[in-house]
Every structure is written in C-alpha cells, then in structure tokens.
Amino acid sequence: MKPYAVILCGGRGERFWPKSRRRQPKQFMRLFGDKSLTQQTSERVKPLCPSERQLFVTPAEFAATVRRQLRPKPENLLLEPEGRNTAPAIGVAAAYLAATHPGVTMVVLPADHLIKQRLRFLSSVRLAARLAQEGMLVCFGIPPARPDTGYGYIHVGRKVGGRGRLTAHKVVGFREKPDPDTARSYVRSGNYLWNSGMFVWRVDVILEAFERFMPEFRAALGEFTSAVGTRRQNSALKKVYEQAPSISIDYAVMEKAHNIIAVRATFDWDDVGSWLALARQKRPDKSGNVVNGLCVSRDVQNCIVDSDTGVVAVLGVEDLVVVRSKDAVLVARRDKLGEIKELLKQMAKNPDARGFL
C-alpha cells in the first residue's frame, strides 16, 4: 500500500522573528524561492504521496493560511483546536488515518524543513517506508555538518538495511541537545546523527506505541477514530486536546520504544532553525556577509542582513544579524541568537511590545 504524508504545520518559528510572526510563522513564509516552506514540503513528496494522500495538521488559527497556500480538500486538512507539540498532532493524524486508511504507512514531515535534493529524499523515504511496513518506527538521521548544540542526536548502531550510501541502522539511543564538547565527540565518532523530526511508521504501529507509553491519550484517540466522518468528529477531537499533554513525539515515544530504525539521510537538510540558516543557504560575499534586501555597508564582516523594505546601513560591525521586517527591527549577535526566545518572552510581558510578536 502506498504511504500517506502527514505534514505538520504547527511550528511557531520564533527564532525567525521578526520575519516570522505568531500569525505568520516561518512555514508559511517564502523564505527560499517563491513557494512557502509548507508548499515546498508538499511538492517534494508528491511523487510518493500525491495531493489526495497528504494530510495537513495545523492549529486552527492557521487554517485560512493553509487553505490559501495548499488548497487541500476538506478530508486532507485536520485542524487542531490549539497548537501543542508533535505527539498530539501525530496522534490525531494517526487516529484519523486509522479511520480512513487503516494500516497505512504514514510519512511524518514537519512543514518547515528545507530539502533541495528531492530524488535522494524520495529514495530515503522509500527505504523508510519498506522498513515501516515491517513494523518498525523509522526516523531519519542527518549526518551532522557541524557540532551543533541545537539538535538532538540519534546514536546509531549496526546496519540493518539499505545499500551504498543510503543505509538503515538500529538505534542505540536518543541523546538530547549536547554541550559543545559532547557535540564535537559525536561528530568525530560518526555514529551520531541529527534527529531530523521526520518519521515513517504504520498507523497501527504508532498507535500501539501510544497505547504502551500514553494509554489515556490512546484511549481518547480511539474515540476520535470512531467519530471520524460523524457529527461527533469535532467534539471528539476537542476531547483529545483537552487531555493531551504538550509533549514531543521524541520524549513521548522515540526515547522509550525499542523497534526503532534510523535511515541515514543522503539528502541535504536544513530545519531553517534560525537566521543562521540564511547564511548557510546563500553564499556569503568575500567579507562573509549575507544580504537580502537593500543594504549599504562599510567595514562590516560576517553579518546577516535581511530587510523587506527601505534601506539598512551597517557600519563597522561584525558577527551580527540585522533584520528589518515590517514594523520591527532585530539586531543580535550571531552567537546569541539562541536566546531570542527569552527576548520574545520579555516582549510578551511588555504591553507596548506584545503586539509585535
């Protein structure tokens, strides 16, 4: 049976503020090319999962945006009563497909990843789908390009499938975001891969895992499955969210389950996690600067400048990110970008600034 894509559109994209806003997070922005990241994600997987086999899971507040950008049929759009985390979103998607396509293999794709090598991506998904059909929970591990401390890592063991460069491995364990020394040792060892947040599994297999690790949640999902296509569908979905914990699929399932396989990705991958992604995706000039929009600079090194309008003039600085987007300006040191969430929390507490989130 052909797989079914589940595209998770729920991210908040905070680290892309101020371009990314609460009402227009990064997955709906045209950051690279003339299509949004969500549109690109949908296009990318179409040879395996055409439009009618794609389910968009999104918080209700983004419903209009998803409808405008993706034009899904009603049965291909699942609206979360509110944004939570990946475990609830994946759970309701699985419960929904259990009603409409029981036993189908679902390909879980966050909407905000950038992958350009489409054929390699599709080969990796095909391999993962074969393993998933045998009852495995399959994740994608990305060979680390740098000792990044912002990702979780997958510790992989012996090869269990694939050929050539595209291989599948037993998973020894999941490791949370490491400190810099640990990250460097991971990269050196070659046995640690970035946890990409993409997964492939059969609907019944992931529901079994929920049964084991989150039995109450699984029970609510069961009621939702029986309600799909009836008048009770929406109220059953609400009930799931009333009691669903805000927890990631990694914590909820992957770190506990044993039937896990990692496919070692051969494709390029960027989760566009912050403004630094812009520097990775665009070749810097000879001073190391990456510029989008109108910028005049003098004596400037290693900066990222993004401006949607007007002019940005930069003088005598280095290692900065300068973003102008609509009514907001961000000036940050590159290596402090990780703290932007704390800055946004501060903004949320400031009645004057709140409206700019």
Next chain:
Amino acid sequence: MKPYAVILCGGRGERFWPKSRRRQPKQFMRLFGDKSLTQQTSERVKPLCPSERQLFVTPAEFAATVRRQLRPKPENLLLEPEGRNTAPAIGVAAAYLAATHPGVTMVVLPADHLIKQRLRFLSSVRLAARLAQEGMLVCFGIPPARPDTGYGYIHVGRKVGGRGRLTAHKVVGFREKPDPDTARSYVRSGNYLWNSGMFVWRVDVILEAFERFMPEFRAALGEFTSAVGTRRQNSALKKVYEQAPSISIDYAVMEKAHNIIAVRATFDWDDVGSWLALARQKRPDKSGNVVNGLCVSRDVQNCIVDSDTGVVAVLGVEDLVVVRSKDAVLVARRDKLGEIKELLKQMAKNPDARGFL
C-alpha cells in the same frame, strides 16, 4: 547699540542620518524637547536680540522649513542660492546688515547647537559684545569636557576681560582637530578650549577682515550691500555665491587675524555632532544604554537606540548605535560613527539607496 543675531541654518547634519535627511537636517528636528534646535537657538538669544533683530541665513532649499518654524519677517530671512560653508554665509549676513544696520554688532550662532544654561549663555554673549564693540573678533571657547578629536581647539593666553569664572583671553592660535595624544595634552594644559563656531563682532570689523584676507569676495559683498533693498538684491546675492569659495570662517579669517579674543564659556554646550550626543544628553540606564522609542533588549551594554516607530529588539550586543527612522535603519559601532560620511557617500553612488539620503 544692541547686538543683532545671525542664525546660520545651513548645516547638513549628516552624522545624524537617518533621522537627519538632506531635506530635513538636524537643525530643524525636534531632537531635544518639543522645539527644533533652530527654534531653541532663536528663543535662547531673544532677551538680547528679539525676533526683529534676528537674521536667519539658510540655503534656499530650507526656506519653507525656516518660514514654517520661525515665521521671520521677509527682512529677517536671507536665502543663500545654495549651501556653502560658514565664510560665505557670514559674509553675506555682514554685507546685508551693513546696509540695514551699519556698524551693528553681530552675534553669529549656528542653529544646531544645544545650550541649556540660558542665563550663563546670555552673560557670555554680553561680555563678547562689549569686547566686539571695541573692534575685536570674539569667539567662544568651550572648556573641553573630554579629549575629543572631533573639534578644533583655541589656544588661549592671558586674560583681557571678564570676571569670576567668566573670562576673556587673547588667542594664541587655532589648532585643527588633534590626534588623541595631542587632545589629551590640550585638556591637561587647561589653555585649550573647543572652538564652538559662535562668534561676535562688529559688521564693519568682520568686513575689514574679509577685505584683508578675501579681497575679491569683499568686493562682491560690497556690491550686494549697495543692492540691498533694490531690485538688484537677489542678482547681487547670486553673484556673491558664484565666486564665493566654500570655506569656513575659521580658515578664511580666524586663523589669520590678530585682533581675536576668546570668551571662555561658562555655559553647557553641545553641538549635537552625532548620535553620541544623545547619550550625553540623556542619562544612560544601569547597563549604559540610552533608548528613545520602543526597544526590548537582553544582554545589551553601552548602546544607543533611537526608533521613531515600531519596535527595535536588541540581543547580546554592546557599543552599538541602532537607529530606525522612517524607511531607514542604521546599525553602527559607536567608535566608527565618524565614518558615516563615507557610508553616505557610498549610498549616494548607489541608485537604489540614493533616495534614502
């Protein structure tokens, strides 16, 4: 005879870009308080020189702004065909007053200085006016607050007038902008004062100086004097500017003349030369930051932020100036602000950016 104020409104205020623009330079901006610097300059001197004894000298392009902000009578406004430097502006003002108020003492005040201690200022001007009436060229020396390398310095000698703290001195010589070591030795010596660019002299005395040091220019001024009040006034003024060199009064006269006295100013003075003036005029917070407008910051030290609209978020940086004004953003290291003129030159060469000057 009561003195007559000549208010020079011709500066370009480039170092205040992007708040200051070609069409709206800093002397017309409400940078401090609800009146523009030019309005404040006019108000400040009124007890000595009421409105009807104030002459505004301004490039024609700012005529509408001066009329709107100052509402001068036609005879109190002198429009330069184009902006030059201080020697031509002062020359035509003197030639104009030679026709309307021969022998009057003129108080030359740049429109873009910030002085808050009005009574002390007026006392200093009164002392200067007395000395000017005796035929001296009088300048104001400001006791240096720091070894600034951005100002010219006046080397002063023995006291020739005044009393208490307010004294007048023979001028030993003018010194151009010094290097940092020289600036420090100037400040230590106590005999070097900042050249403020404010002057007091009799109209006939400054015209005599022009006669001696710029005889051709003086001849053109003479023709303008005879033309004042006639149909030929504008064409005579144009002729002056056709041959007037773009030269400062310091180079043209002060550095060469001998009958020069410096009044040691007892008032506060700031020429609002750049964004750093904002930090001097407003008390920094405990992290050393000075903020105008809506700014959210985290882990930020010693920065100046000025925003006219929206929000500016600053993260993990120090020693920066961040300005958002209308359609432009400036991000500069504090100690590189001196190079802003070069940056603006670059902008002038860029067809896309030129419009933002």
